[in-house]
Amino acid sequence: MARLDGKVAIILGASDPRSMGAATARRFAAEGAKLVLAARRKDAVADVAGPLGATAVACDITNEDDLIALAKAAVDTYGKLDIAINYAGIEGGAPVIETTAEMLRQQADVHFVGTGLFIKQMALAMKDGGSIITASSLTVLVQAPGQGAYAGSKGGADVLVRVAANELGERGIRVNILAPGFTKSAMTDAYFAMEPVTRAFLKEMPLGRFPTVEDIAHCALWLASDEAFVTGQRIDVTAGQALRRTPRADEFA
């Protein structure tokens, strides 16, 4: 028996075939789950969903009506919702003294407000318990100068997850944080194109290689499965970088 037989899962943030969301979708499909994949661009997510027999839905995490419709799509199509994963995220870096109100609000809107609304609407749709997973970031634990707005918004969401986990336990809903490190994915192409950057990062990874989107998908599978008696926790998949540091910009020369 596969590990997610009979489960219905939503994965938000799966529009690129090389994303964590798409890798998770492939792994979950292989483990027997029925899937609803979502992203802002429906045409792109439909390309990922098609070969997996999954349903594609357009969803902007900052729009609560979109999230209501997303949960409804899972329940209407497959009869229920057991697992919901949020990988939606945006980049945005600047030193604190150059960070504008607009930049702060944009990061907070996607990572903090979005995560809060995602947990709310997914939990409301889960009638028989479930597992909610939200992607955070290594930058919450390990200082990354220039990432104040990003890390701050992710860190705020982490605290919110812990409160949600405490509240939602009585409904049988587990809520956890999956925190990837510097992962080779669609979102990090620009960084991986710069050899001095990858060299500096690799030095800070005890396990000696970059996390892959498949590594993240394996961890999502563990957290999603019924055998994980875990809630309100943050699981770091960083090649051990959480034990060390983020390289400084002057090391990228």
Next chain:
Amino acid sequence: MAGRLEGRKALVVGAAGADNMGQVIARRFAAEGAKVAVAGRNRAALDAIAGEIGGVAVECDFSERASIFAMVDAAKTSLGGLDIAVNATGWGLLKPFLETTQEEIDKIYALQLRGPFQFLQALIPAMEEKGGSIIQISSATATILFHDHDAYMATKAGTDHLVRSVANQFGDKGIRVNSISPGVTETPMTADAAAVPGVMDAFVKGYPLGRYGTSEDIAAGCVWLASDECFMTGQNLQVNGGLTLRANPSKADIEASVVAAMVAA
């Protein structure tokens, strides 16, 4: 369908008590296709579990360095390799802080800090050629408090930090080192306390998921950390239904709960 640990060689120390956490972990590993060595002090109990799961039994006194090194060597030799090692030993000492004796502090230090330290010292050379996964069973009380448990909590917390340091140093050998923190768990070690009506009612209020843990929950966490799919190292995994979001009951909470159970009976 192949198990998740097919062909792996695993050592579980602390598996010499009938149905204790180490035995439950050993059974699950075997069910997932691993070849398992079980270790501990009680030969008869080890032989029973080894016979049941088709594994091998290795005697070990976890408070003796030579015994720990000999155990790792014997396990690796008899299994034909060593990919996974779990330390599920422990001594659940309950003693008020001011009354804890030097003998008790020395004994728990030997079992819960020096023993794990030397176990890691023995495992690194045994695993450095091929890599592996090492799992230390810690405790939620390394993070949240429990009454009369000072020596236990302090040594568990110390070992968690040791896990981080060893993970940092030997990741380049392909060795991952993590710990798992159970909360109060249904085991032979807790059976006497759990038999008193009202005691477990007090504990369960600390669990967002509405139940306390089982050894099977911990074994499931061990399978995840042990499998090649897991790319975590230096982490402490809280497998306790969210207990650390709340708290253990105080001594007064437990006493009140026991009284309430007596009144209700």
